[in-house]
Each structure stands twice: as structure tokens, then as C-alpha cells.
Amino acid sequence: MAMAQGRGSAAQGLALGLLLLCLLGADVAGAATYNVDWSFGADSWSKSKNFRAGDVLVFSYDPSVHNVVAVDAGGYYGCRESGSGTKYSSGNDRLTLGSGTNYFICSFYGHCGAGMKMAFTAS
Template sequence: MGTDVEKRGLLVLLCNILILLSSVSDGGAVYKVGDSAGWTTIANVDYTHWALTKTFQLGDTIVFEYNPKFHNVMQVTHADYKACNATSPISTRTSGNDSITIDTHGHHFFLCGVPGHCQAGQKVDINVVLHRVPEEAAPTPSPVPTVVPAFSPSTAALSMPFHKFGWFLILVLQLMYICGFY
């Protein structure tokens, strides 16, 4: 079977691999703004409602599909978003098929800079949360603070999506059992 030192070395190696795999991203989800209607004023899309029905996270890609002859996409500050002010955007996109990968948490404000379009509702607030929570299991806010345990291989394993790394977790547990640690 091996010595206790060999067993512990194998266990440490497997835990390190598990931690490494838990940090691998699957590339995130892809969201087409406005779903089948896209980025437009014609379809009367409620972009506020559209965004509220999604749970955005880091690595997700937001796709704006539109006719570039009639629309554009401007990323703006919160103040400019609220005022529909397109005079000093953070960035402007005009391809008609713009993909934006979200790499920071918080609110990301976009609007169409064509006069009158933002006022007609062609603007969206993409709010990127810290952790994805399944909509059916979303917890109700609690006034009691929760204690977050210190990082350990076991907490890293528990936070991984099972469909992605569950097989690896099972392998580690089986090896721990075989080595006499379980």
C-alpha cells in the first residue's frame, strides 16, 4: 500500500489538483441582449425586465445584435445612463454584432446613442453578481450575518459545480478511502 508519508503526499497532490481544477472557468454564459428581438427600438423590448431575469457573472459574454445603420452600443456611467446622455461614453461599439465579455463585478451600463433611442427604452443595466445562485434556490435576505469559513481544499471542493468536477471529487474520496484517510 505504501508508507504514511507516501499516502499523505498523494493526498496533498490530489487536493492541489482539485484546487487547480476548481479555478478553471468554463468561459461563462452568452446572453443576447433582448433575446430574439436583439438591440432595437422597434420590438418594444423592456431591457430592464430582460436584465432582471438574468444572473450575470464574471466571464459571461453580452452580445448586442442590431442594424448598425440605425443603432449603436455605448457603455456609459451610471449618471449618463440615468440621464440618457450619450455625449461622453466610456466606449462605443458600432459593428452590429458586438460581444462584450464581463470581467468586473457590479453594474455595467449600456445605451443606444442615436437621439431618442435611449429615451424610448433602448438601454440596459448589466449587474454582475459575485456568485451565481440558481433562481429557484435564491435565498431570502437575512439580517443575521453569516460566517464564511476559511479556505480549505474541502471548501473548494464543495464550491465547484458538480456537473463539471464531481467525477474528480469522487475519485479523490475513493483514493482517500483506499489510502486509509477516510
């Protein structure tokens, strides 16, 4: 009899473990991937979409003439790199959105001022 209870407990534990994995995986599986239109006047592209934390942005561009810099709000509105910003320059950057507003600019001279910047608000 004790042996039957042991198998039942193991089966219940396995079922709970699988349920937990499914619940955790549902959030990751729900993440979307967006190919960003990284060009001048790019900010209008992001305004028409709803983003969630965990969504992936793919910035594709010619790295000899552009880059992507993660900045804070001051860097975004002032078109300048911020001290804590990370610069990406592979030409095919995959960035995961965090919760809240995520700001990106191109730091090549004059590009941000010409509209090569984006703000993504992720819920």
C-alpha cells in the first residue's frame, strides 16, 4: 500500500512540475520578435505597435553608417549617448525589451537629430 502512495506522489510531483514548466514557458513563448525599420524618421514605426517586456527587437542596418545606442530619456530627447548606454554596432542586433520605456538612438553625427531614434514602451 505504501508503494502505491509513493508512485502516486511521484506522479503528482511530475504533473505539478510539468504544469509549472508550461506556465513559465507560456510567458517566453508569448514574446514577439520585431524587425525594426531602423532609418531616418523611424520613431513613427514603433508608435503603431503594442510591446511587452521580453519582446525582441531586431535592428538590421549597415554598421559602417549607423549604430544602435540604448540611452535614457535624457539621451533620447537630447540626442546624446548617456553614461550607462550600451552601443551596438553589429548591423544585426537583437535586443530584448525591459518593462517600461526603452530608448534607442543612432549616435552617428546628425542621425538622431534627423529622426533616427525610437522609444518603445513595454508593458
